[in-house]
Amino acid sequence: MEVYDVAVIGAGVVGCAVARELSRYRLNVLVLEKELDVATGNSSRNTGMLHAGFTYKLGSRRARYSVEGNQEFDEVAAELGIPFKRTGKLVVGFTDHDRANILKFKANGEANGVRGIRMIDAEEMHRIEPNAGGNFAMYVPSSGILDPMQYTIALGENACKNGAQFRFGSRVTGIVRVGHEALPKTLLTDRKVQAMQLSEEEDLYRITTNRGMIYAKWVVNSAGAYANEIGRLLGYNPVPQVGYKGEYYVLDKKAGAYLRTPVYPAPKDNGGFVTHATPTVDGNILVGPDWYYTHIPEDYANEKQSLDRLFEDGRKMFTKMERRFFIRNFAGIRWRNIDPETREILDFSIRADETIPNTVSLVGIESPGVTAALPIARRITSLICGREEEHGHLVAANENFDPKRKVYKRFSEMTLEEKAEAIRENPDYGQIFCRCENVTRAEILRAIHNPLGVHTLTGIKNRTRSMMGRCQGGYCQTRITELLEQELGVRPEDLRYQKENGWLFTGLMRSAEKED
Amino acid sequence: MGMGQDNLNKVNQVMEASVVIVGGGPAGLAAAVRLYDRGVTDLLILERENKLGGILKQCIHDGFGLTRFGESLSGPEYADRFIQEVKQRNIRFITDTTVIQITPDHDVYAAHRDGLLHVRARAVILAMGCRERTRGALAIPGTRPAGVLTAGVAQAYMNLQNRMPGKKIVILGSGDIGLIMARRLTLEGAHVLGVFEINPIPSGLPRNIQQCLNDYGIPLFLSHTVTDIRGTDRLQEVVVSKVDEKLQPLAGTEKVYACDTLILSVGLIPENELTIGAGAELCPQTGGAYVDEWYQTTVPGLFAAGNVLHVHDLVDFVSLEAETMAEGVVRYLNGALPNASIALRCGKNIGHTVPQKISGTENVVVTLRVRAPQKDAEIVIRQGKAMVARKRVRNALPANMIEIHLLKDQLTGGQDLEVSVND
C-alpha cells in the first residue's frame, strides 16, 4: 500500500515548485503526472519571461507573486543552476497616445513595487537595443528571460534529490476521501501511516490512476489545463475559464544576433500586448504569441492562418523575421479565470477550503505562472505545515535539504581550454552527437540517466538542446536513439518520442528470427 | 592511414598540416586525392563519423558514378573508390572527430575522444555537406507527434541501423531522397500512400519518378502540399490540399490520409556554421560561401566545395567541383592565386551562380540554377553590352544545375558580368 503525506497532481512548473518547497520538510511527497516528463503543457509553452509585475492589478496575487518571484530569481537561478538573463524589457512607443498607455503601466508597476522603471528617449533606447524601433520607451530593468523547461526540470530534479518522488504516465482518474474508520486495516498498520500518527478525525484521500492507487493525506491540485477537472474530483466548483491560445515561431540563432532585449510594442488601449519578439537564454528568438480562443484543453496544434498572421505581424516589429530563420513552431494556452458576466480577467484561484480538508486547488495559474511558481509554492508549503501543526503534527525540517542542484557547464559554452580539460577528464566530451548545438555524448548520457527517470526522446532534447538546432535532429537523432536503446536495454519498438503511444519504430527491419 | 592512439595523445600540442579538409565525404575525399596527386601530401582529413564516406554510406541505391566513373555504382561503392585512393596514398585522416572552430588564420580545433585537436594549417577546405530542410523550416501547421521525419533520417534508420520507421507512409516533397525512400519503404513492406509536391513539376530526377514511383504504382500528386498534421502521440493522419499558382492551399480541396509516418524531402541547406565562424561571407541565394573560380571564400586560404557550397544534383558533380577546387588550393599554396574582382550578377530568371566572382584570367565553368522553368532557354553572360558566353538549354528547370563555359578571351576588361536567361 502506498501512502504519502502529500500528493501533488501535475508536474508543471507550479507542481514541481510545490514538490521542491515541500521537500524542505520531512514529508513524503509524490508528484503524479499523466505525461512522461515534466512541463509538457503550458509551463513550457510560453515566452519564458521572468515578469517584473507592472501589468497586473495592484494587490492581486499575480502582482505580488511576480514582484516577489522576480526579486529573488538571481539567487534561485544560481541555486538551481539554470540559465537566466536579467535583460530588462523595452516597451516602445511612437505616438503620444502610446506614451499615455505606457505611462499607465509605469504608474501601475510602481504601485506594485516594481523597481527602477523609467522612461527613456530614443538615444538611450538604441544604446540598450540597437534594433528596437520606436521614438521612446519604458525601460523595465528587472524583467528577464529564462528557459521555463529547464527551470521546471531543475525544480523537479531538486525536489527529487531532496526526497520527493515522481510518477510519470499516471493520469488521475478518481479521488475519494476515505474516513478514518473506513481505512483498510492493513493501511492503518502500515509503518508509514503509523508514523503519521493520524487522529480519528483525520482522513486520507484515495487517488486512483491508470497506474494503480495511492493514499495521501494532502492533495495539491496543480493540474494546469485540467485543474478544474481535478478540482471537481476534490469537490471544488469549477472556476469559469477562457482558453487564450497563442502560437510562436522559434528563429535560428543566426537571427538571435540581432536582438538582446525583449522589445514589446506599446500596449493597446485595453492593456493587452500584441505579438512581440523575445530573445531566449540560448540565443534564439521567439516571435509570438498571437492569441485566439480555444475550448480544447490540449489544443497545441499550429494553425496555418495563425502562422501566416504571426509571420506578417512579426515582420513589422522584428525586421529580421525571415523564412530562412524558421526552426520550429509551438503553441500554448493561457487558461484564464474570468468573471462569466463581465468577462473580466480574474486573479489566480488558490483555494484550500476547510470543508474539503487537506486540499489545495490551484486554478488558472497562467502568466505570470513561471515567475510566481516559487512564491505560490512557499505559501502552499506554509499552509500545509500550519494546518498540520494545528492538528498537533509538528512538521520537522528536512535537515538534509540541499537547495542546490549540481550544474554541468554545457560543452558548447566552454572555452577551448575548458573543452580540452573536459575531454581529458571524460572522453565522452570528445564525441559530439549534435552538430548544430555541439552537444556531446557525455551530456546525452547524463540526460539519459536523469534523476527523474525520464526516457523519452524529447526528454533528452529538452535536457541537452540536442535536436533543437537548425537540423532538428537530422544528424544526431539516429545516434541518440541508438544510445537510448543501449543504455536502457530496451527494444527499438519500446522507445518513445514524447508521449505514451508516441512510438518511434515498428521494430527491426531485419531480424534473425526467420519470417514465414 | 588512420591516425593511431600515439599521435592523438599529443593533441595538446599543436599539429601542423599544409591543408586541413573538414569532412570526409565525397567532396573532401576527391579534394584530398587531387591535392596529393598535385604534390600537396601534407594533408589531414577530419571526419566526424566513424568511417569516411559521408552521406554516401546510407545511399545504398545505385546510379552514382556515371559521370565520374562511367558506371553505375551504389553510394557505398562510389565512396569506396575514393576511400581506396586515399588509403593507397597514405593520406592522413582522423575519424570520430568533429571540428568545432576554424579561425580566419587557419587554426582548426576539433573534438575527439582522445583530446581537443588543434591543427595549424596553411589552407582549410570546407567540405561539411548539407542538411535537410525540416518541418519547422517550412512551418507546416498541425500537432507535433512522433512519426514526422526527414527522408535522410528515415534512410539512416533503415540502411544503417536496421530500424523500421513506420508502415503507412505519406511523403512530402519529390526530392530525389524522398523518391528513393518511397521505393525503399515499399520494398520493405511499408505502404506508401503517395508523394505530394507543392510545385507543378517534380523536383527529383525523371528516372527516379519512373523507377521509384511508377514502377511500384505510387501516385505522385503535383501542386499539392500537407496543410495539417494530426495526432498527439504518434502521427494519425495528414491533410493534403491542392495549391494555386502562388503555392497557396486552395480551400475545399483538403483530403485526409490516415498514416503513421510523414517523410519530408523538401530540400537541402548547406551547413555553414563553421564557415561563418571563420569569417567568410555567405551568399543568401546558395546558402554557401561566396567563392571565386577557384572556390576560395572571402577568407584567404579558406576554400569550399560540394554541398557545403551549393546543393548539387549528383555526387559526380560534387567530386568534380572538389577536384577543380584542389587545383586552386595548390595555386594558393604556391602564392599564385589570381585576384578575383569581376563579380557575376544574377539577372533575369537566374537564381544563383557559382562562382560569384572571377579573376578573368582563366576559362571558367559557371554553375547556375534558373528561378523558374523555361523551355528552350538561352542563357547568356554579358559584360556591359557585349555577350561573352551563351548556352541553349532545352528544358531549363530550377531542379537542374546548369553549366556554362566562360572563356577568358571573350572578356573585354574588368567590368562585372551579368548572367540572365533570354526570352
Place this chain on the structure above:
Amino acid sequence: MIKEMTCVVCPNGCLLQVEYEKQGDQVAIQRITGNLCKRGLEYARQEMVSPRRTIASSILVEGGSMPLVSVRTSGPIPKAMIFPVMAEIRKCSVKAPVQAGTVLIPNVLDLGVDIIATRTVE
C-alpha cells in the same frame, strides 16, 4: 503505336518515344527517338519486351560493426521478380566480416544474377 517512357539508365532521364507494331504477342519496334545516347535504345527495347531493374537492399549481418550490409543485384532482374528477390534477401543473413563485392546470394532464384555486398562490414 507510340509509347513514351523515361529512360532510367542515367540521370539525364531521357523521355523516349517508341514506335511499334503489335504482331500477336510479339512487339516489333520501328523507331526509337528522344534518346541522348545508345544506352537509351537498349533500354527501350528491353522495356518493351520485359522491363528489368537493378535493386538495392540490405542483408542482416551477425557479429559485425554494423547490423546490416548493403547489397545490390549484380545486374538487372525482371520487374516481376523484384518482390520474390526481396523475400530471398530478407531471409538471408551472413556472419561478419563481409567484404564489399562478395557474392552473398549466388544466382538468386535462378535469374542468373547475384546478390553482392556493396560495402565492407568488419
